[in-house]
Amino acid sequence: MCSAHDDLTAKAVIRDRALELFAALGPDSVTVRQISTAAGVSPGLVIHHFGSKERLRAAVDAYVASIFDGLFSRVADGELDPVDGASFAEVFLRELPPDSPVSRYLRRLLLSGDPAGTEVFRRWFAASQATADALIARGVLVPGDDPPVRTAFLMVNDLMLLLLRDQLTDVLGVDPLGPEGAARWADEVLAIYRNGLFAREAER
Amino acid sequence: MCSAHDDLTAKAVIRDRALELFAALGPDSVTVRQISTAAGVSPGLVIHHFGSKERLRAAVDAYVASIFDGLFSRVADGELDPVDGASFAEVFLRELPPDSPVSRYLRRLLLSGDPAGTEVFRRWFAASQATADALIARGVLVPGDDPPVRTAFLMVNDLMLLLLRDQLTDVLGVDPLGPEGAARWADEVLAIYRNGLFAREAER
DNA sequence: ATCTGAGCTGAACATGTGTTTAGTATCCTA
């Protein structure tokens, strides 16, 4: 190994810097040269290791997907517990480094319609379904008339925090995934889940 | 006018084709030449009318924002009524042509963190707040302990359908904004809003 | 009739792009 950055192989460094740049700027606006200088290598090496920019992008997609897969299986194994409204988003934020570009990358993955994003979405949905089933079995949740739709609803409520975090911070004045915002958000969501939203006619 | 396409001015045609291409492929992957051939004009004319590709993008941003502004003010005037769960998304889908690229463009606008997207989000939030206040005043909704957070929650529930429509269609097997899917989605959401989510201990 | 200015084109320009290539150092294996 010629030049040692951190304790990672150069290929991994390239992948990590590409992940950051793709997440921040979008894959299309990022050039191979930007990635190579961010990784401290030559542009040729990026191609040497990944074949092409497009395949580097695919590698980053797969890497991010594998991170989420790891988190999902840890939840399934009971290592991580998404209690209290079944918020996967909060669990993930806790597990990932606070400035991790992964959630921002996921945003691009999902909203751009990329197949890799659809795949992550599918697995997230499956994990949500498993969690919901477990809570129903324990008698905590009621199943509802249309379990898949109910699961999807709960899941997107959760995902939203990740996807629209910046915009929500803007209008609320507080980060809904920060310490204070998360508490306020959870309180309100649980209140709705508990009491519903509509005024009860004649207060029962 | 040299070449008449449809009944629109060439500048408007360029803007419309750019909107479609930007929505479908992302602004960064679309070239001026693609836009110009889609509009049936020369690349130079695109620059002639808009100054630069970047300023064309800004013009499209503003155009989309104005479309949403129009819809918001029609809702405010009572012309459009988002009853039943206050679903703006459904209202918009009904008002826009079925294959309109606007909602897809909005997705890009929000995910890219573009200021224009943030602005649309702000106005959507304001409109949601106004609608919620009206429903509370009529005694339909209960305000909750944290009205801004409650409004944001309801709003993102709604936005989600627009933003994750494709992925939801994938996992549910039905378009949540299509005729059947919308009904199932509304039923389930209203059930939660009405009865909550948790099993009542001892069934009261 | 003539001038003016806007709409518009085709070709060219400068540059940034992804990628290739030739070559060098370094490591692992036999």
Add this chain to the structure above:
DNA sequence: TAGGATACTAAACACATGTTCAGCTCAGAT
């Protein structure tokens, strides 16, 4: 210790990009 693969670079290549420019057409004012 030889030899071949691997990691890596610098330079170049081919091409696509956004943009410019000179000039054309044509409607409307003078």
